[in-house]
Amino acid sequence: MDSGAGGRARENDHRRVSSGERLNVYAEPGKLRTALARRGVRLTRQRRILLDIMDQAEEHLTADSILERAQKIDPRVHRVTVYRTLEMLKSHGLLDELDLLHIHGHRHYYESHGPRDHIHVACLRCGKVREVESELFEQLKRQVERDTGIGITVARVEIGGYCENCRPKAVAPRNTS
Amino acid sequence: MDSGAGGRARENDHRRVSSGERLNVYAEPGKLRTALARRGVRLTRQRRILLDIMDQAEEHLTADSILERAQKIDPRVHRVTVYRTLEMLKSHGLLDELDLLHIHGHRHYYESHGPRDHIHVACLRCGKVREVESELFEQLKRQVERDTGIGITVARVEIGGYCENCRPKAVAPRNTS
DNA sequence: ATAGATGCAAATATTTTGCCGCCAG
């Protein structure tokens, strides 16, 4: 599909349930743009728009929602360019790709890589996603490096369960992945 | 695609690089079959085959590789049945779905849920996947439960980096997610 | 000027759904 600026029901769904949780609290404005400039990556009209969207994102975005936002600013931005830009950012290690335990189907979510790793904790019933930082997580990474001899580049923790509101009603677990 | 028993290059690739790492070291034979029987789930010819494949898997399987193996035993097993069975197992919390940081594209990997959670550590260059258990991970889960009030159902840690063999040559990171 | 980026169309890949006939319990 090439829906253009049109949204989809499930998209809005995720936006709703995760509202109120602010991401990128540490992100300086123009972070991605600067990082790419430093690497000598060409800055185009489209990239300017896409990088700004991701730098300012207050929620987890999908390729689709990024396209949607971009086309509100400039309808000439093409879906393929979104994918290619995401790919480029990932290859520079500037972007994290999450699936949030597939709560909302098999789509992927993106967030610009902050200075510290954090854990994503999602309620499997209401879909709310919280972000948590933890010194234990940092210790865990160091332990894995020692034990396996690997040099860690990316580390992702995704946890699912039932939040306090949803706990009592949780009879059969909603599908998990 | 509906390739039947035919494999694909990338599939074989993953099989190669992860050989030697044995999964399911704790899995008792017939574990899934027993767990479903206890829940009163109907056991069909197809399910018998699929459950056995997953119980005996010595590596991370994709929907495709599960189908391939199943059809070697009985060519009448249909791809859709594989998906429906995976779905059914996930909904009973008997199966974990991983993406292993998308080292080999956006496919998913499945493993039957063992008694203990473990961490997946993948080399982004050679693709080798190691599994690690850690008391720190257990502590981290308890901390998240305390801090967020969530009742954890699933917890997934995926770590990527460069293993000792691949480290020196790692100039530009191979695409990460 | 030119290497690299974009747009467009089409291909690929992966997963899901509707419907109907079949079989495990």
Next chain:
DNA sequence: CTGGCGGCAAAATATTTGCATCTAT
């Protein structure tokens, strides 16, 4: 017997690629 299950075809969803054109540097 019968309700859940599986096969088939087709749709839906998600992502990638080839190629011609354009543009940032």
